[in-house]
Structure formats: structure tokens, C-alpha cells
Amino acid sequence: MGIGATTAGFPAVRRTPGTAFGIYVHVPFCATRCGYCDFNTYTAGELGGATPQGWLAAVRAELAMAACVVSDVTVDTVFVGGGTPSLLGGAGLASVLDAVRDNFVLGPDAEVTTEANPESTSAPFFEQIRRAGYTRVSLGMQSVAERVLAVLDRTHSPGRALQAAQEALAAGFEHLNIDLIYGTPGESDDDLRHSVDAALSAGVDHVSAYALVVEDGTALARRVSRGEIARPDDDVLAHRYELLDGWLSAAGLSWYEVSNWSRPGAECRHNLGYWNGGQWWGAGPGAHGFVGDTRWWNVKRPLAYAEQLGQGRAPVADFERLDDHDRHVEDVLLQIRLREGLPVGALSETEQRRATDAVTAGLLTHNGDRLVLTGRGRLLADAVVRDVLD
Template sequence: MPSILPDGDPVPADGALPDSALDGLGTRPFAFYVHVPFCVTRCGYCDFNTYTATELGPGASRESYADTAIAEIRLARRVLGATDLPVETVFFGGGTPTLLPPDDLGRILAAIDAEFGLAPGAEVTTEANPESVDEGYLGKLRAAGFNRVSYGMQSAREHVLAVLDRSHTPGRVPQVVDWTREAGFEHVNLDLIYGTPGERDEDWRASLEAALATGPDHVSAYALIVEEGTRLAARVRRGELAAPDDDAMADRYLMAEELLGSYGLRWYEISNWASGPEAACRHNLLYWTGADWWGVGPGAHSHVGGTRWWNVKHPAAHASRLGERLSPAHAREVLETEDRRVERVMLELRLAEGCPVDLLDDTAVRRAIGDGLLEPTPYERGRAVLTLRGRLLADAVVRDLT
């Protein structure tokens, strides 16, 4: 089932933000996230806010979605006023954004440019499933202004893909990466998942090696999380599949660090490796460093100046509200100073640059250094940076430091 939205405070019908959110608007980086909530089938592990054709119901459609997204972009311009807000990054996620025609994705991007303006050199990314694009599609995306593609590869082993309910074959990934390069895309990311029930060490090694053989400049590797309400969770609960093993997960992460590093990819965030700063996902870095962004689409989250809000989750409700020139926001929260500090630590500590030590309890920092969880040298420069062991225990380290 699609994810459940959290509770929060009411949002004005016109989407107006509190003065505290607008204070300093334009001095912080600004980005757009565009959620495209459509999938051909639902993967067994996925709890994202997505809908297949049979789940969608009346009131919304793929064919009308670009117009709905553009209506929200225009709402964003009204809410944020005339402040100059050049958009540094745009990220189309889902769902499967590339189920929409490339012309529709291009129209949405053009609307963002028309209303706000894309900053020079803006990063424009779309997620894609390997089977959802071909040479012609990629050529049109590149011509529309996209310059980065992130493919959901997940694994190079067919039995692992089957457990995840992924529909592509392993051989499809090298082909689409070649097409992507030929189309002129500057950056290609491959998403991998480790810890799937039935995956062995040799399967994970094969997936890493297959990904690297395609020549990506960015790889994301995520530990499988069994989310409640998914088919995978039901299968684990019934005993059909074993739950992911924490020790195996740690071993797989260490293998990823070794192989990706030997290829020349360096970690810059716990689950992300890039060939250099120019290949890092600038959009995600804005999330992790407290920038402003507007999330377009059903269930999308936004953040401006310490105010965070999230849209109604069903595409029909989202389209209906925008059709009436109302905000599609479901609820919001204004983060208090302490909440912002804790959130900053949680996000920035995941980065290779770490976070400022003056955000942390110094006694806890020194203890973590003694336990081999934080690097000692960056501490002397005022930064808290995780060691490799600290990365394996990041959640516990954050809890102790905050």
C-alpha cells in the first residue's frame, strides 16, 4: 500500500507560508523535486506513494499529470512571491517518471524554468527503470535539458531481482547506460540494493562488478529495509523469506566500500559514491545541508526556511485541489531550533565532510573518537566525521551525539 502521511498543523488554503519561512528566502539554495507517482507494477519491497493503473481510479491520469504538475509549479511561484529564486537542481522521482512521455517531462521542466529560471549549470535528474527508456526517449530527454539519469538496477542476479519483483533483466542495464552516454548525458547513477533474502556474498559482488563494468560516475548502494505493509514484509512475516541479517548487511557494505573504492569511486554520503565532486548528486546534497526545495506531486514533501509540508497523497485529490487553485498541502510543521539542530546532525553526519562539532556534546564526541567511531584529525579542525566503523553504526552514533 502507498505510504501513510504524518499528522501536522493545518495549511492555509492558498498555501501561504509563515513569515519565518520567507525570512532569508533567496539567500539559501533552491531546488525542485517532482514526484511522478506511476508504476507499471508494484515492487514487493516498495512503500513509496505510487500507483499502478488498476490502483489509480478516476480523477487523475498519466495523460493529464504534466498539466497538474505545472499548476503546482505556478502555485509555488504565487506562494513564494517575486523573490529571485534560480533553481539549482531539479529531480524527477517516483514511481517511474519515465512512464510519462519525454515531451511531458520536458514541459514540466520548462515550466520550472519559465516561473523561476534554472541557474547556470543546473543539475536536472530523472530516475528511470532500465526497461522504461530507449535510445529515442533518452535523446528527447537530453534535448529537453536533462543532464543526469539514475537507474534502478538493484541487482545483477535474476533470482534477487525476482524476490524484489523487479521486471528488468540484468543484461538490460549495460545497454541503457550505453544509450544514455550516446545521448550525451553527463552523469549516470546506478542504484543497488543489498541484503535481499536469498542474496549471497557472491551475488552482491557480482552486482557491484556488473555495475562498475558499465562505467558509471556514481553508485548508490542501499541496505534493504523491510517496510510494513509491503508484500515483502508479508512474505517475511509468513516465514517464506528470511529477514535481512545485520551481520551480512555490514559485510556487504564493506564489500561495496572496497570494490567501489578500487574503481575510483569515493563515498561522500554513507550510501553514495562518486568519481569526484562534479559527479556527486547535487540535489541530494541540498537536502542533506538544509536548503530550500518545493516538492511537486501527490505525497511530495517540501521545505522552506524551517517550515516543512507534505501534499495529499492520492493523485486525484492532488489534481482536484490544484484545479480549484487551492494548495494540495495536507499538513505542515514549523521546526523549532532544537529540532533543526538534531535534524542537521542526523543529515550532515552522514556526509564525508561531517558536521560541525559545536552542534554536538563534546564529551560524547571524545567518547566516539575513543571508540573508533569518529575520525580524530577532523575533530581538531572542528568537524565530526565518521570512520568506516562509524558508518556501519551511524544511527547509534547520531543517537549518542545528540
């Protein structure tokens, strides 16, 4: 599939009016590579000559191109992810947001989020990015159990994540997320409980929790294949999810997406844009964008990304056009994961009959004219989607 010709070098796109619009900026830099991670990230020795300064110049160039392709749009959300955005420092992250503002109009209540690794943050860092206009921070804590962090190859100390959370709140951030990973081999129920208690004691209003997945090609996958550690057990993962949901719900954080819990009003609006069919521009190496009926993805290597933009060429590796069937499948896949669920009327008659079978099986329930996953259904969300769509 080739790239359609436009003056900016991007595939020809036409924005769908009336939906949320976000900008995602991918920061590909990491100090070390975590054993479970298969994201498009690079340590210093893997960059092949790419630099943060060259990356930022390239991002600025891409956002300028983006403004030509998608004009007259108000940006509702910005999300800086990675990788480890906090490695850029407060000044670097301020420059990223300046690059967005130089090319787009931010809405008056725009949500602006950055991910951060606790070890590359400090009280002055949080104060600087808050002054720059960031409104939300997502901290990668994963666990407070040292043995769990060791299996995951995480370098931060258990206490640093909690200190970072307190520094962020002191800097004036109203919305603070902590990421947890559950099901790591060797983790106990008590390990997970201590991690949840620590997150709650830090005063966060949002928790994202993900089951450990052994991704092909990672250091974790190689250790599992050699028999050094066990593969995560599905029954244990289901049990841990139920524990998480119970503890977080009791503390006043309600699930609003299968892997996300928040206090009222603290939901991540950027991610809700993805799940509710919004549109976004993805800037940076390997970033994905979606506008109108078109999804595209950038070249992955930071040096190639910067070189293409330096030559005035779009960094797009490829793209695809989504037809009505593709969009329908995605809407079902994403919306069924949300607390509000999926409108029954969005399904065909055949799909509605299959959904009725899922209701009978206790996986879905009716909430007015919408279908919502039950607690058991959340554990089997992907299977529910397959059964409804097949």
C-alpha cells in the same frame, strides 16, 4: 495542525537566503509494484481515475502557485523522482521540465536529474530528455542476479540496465547513477560483486547502494511474516556494505554520503542540498517541501491532489514549523552522514563530550575541526547520532 492562510493557500513561508534551492517533482506512476517498495506510487489499477495528463496539469498549477509563494529564486537543482518517471516518455519528461522553466529561473549550471526504470527507456528516450535539458540520470538496476530481482519483484532483465546505461552515455549524459540494493535474502557475495562490476563496466560515475529494509505493509513484509523468506540479517548487511565500499573505492568512486559513492565532481548536488540544510519545493502527490523554517507535505492520492489544484486550492495535507532545536537535530542527523562530517562547534558542550566517547569507541574521527564517521561508524551511523544527541 492546520494550514496557515496565505493567498496561495500554502503555509506562510519565508525563504532563507544564501542556501541552495531545489525543486523535486514526484511522479506517482509505476507499471508494477515492487514487493519491497512503500513509496507513494500507484499502478494503473490503483489510480482511481487519475491520469498522467491530469497529473501534469496539476503539477503545472502547483508550480505556478509555488512561484507566487517563493519569488525571485534561482533554482540550482531539479530532481524528478517516483515512482517511475520514465513511464512519462521523453516528451512527458520534457513537459515536466518546461513546467519548471515556465515558473522559475534555472541557474546556468543547474543540475537536472530524472530517475528511470531500464525497461521504460530507449536510446531515443535518452536523446530526447538530454535535448530537453536533463543533465543526470539515475537508473534503478538493484542487481544483475536474476534470483535477487525475482525476490524484489523487479521486472527488468539483468542485461537491460547495462544497455540503458550505455544508451544514456551515448546520448551525452556526463553523469549517470545506478541504484543497487544489497542484503536481499538468497543474495551471495558473488551476486553483489557481479552487480558492482556490471555497474562499473557500464561507465557510471555514481553508485547509490541501500540495504534492503522490510517496510511494514509491503508484499515483502508479508512474505517474511509468513516465513517464506528470511528477514535480512544485520551482520550480512554490514559485511556487504564493507565489500561494496572496498570494491567501489578501489575503482575510484569515493563515498561522500553513507549510501553514495562517486567519482570526483559527480556527486548528486540535489541530494547534497537536502543533507546540507538547503531548501526545496516538493511538487506532486505526497511530495514534501522545506522553505525557511517550514516543512509541508502534499496529499498522497493523485486524484485528490489534482482535484484540489483544479479547484484553485493548495494540495498541502499538513505542515510543521521547525524550531532551533529541531533544526539542530536535523543538521546533526544529516551532516554526520557526509564525508566532510559535522563541525565540532555545531555541538553543545554535552554533545561534544558524547562525541568524544564515540571517537574513543572508534566510530568518529577528527578531521581538523570536524567529526567524520569511521568505516565502522558508517555501519552504525544512526546509533552514533542517537548517542550524541541523547
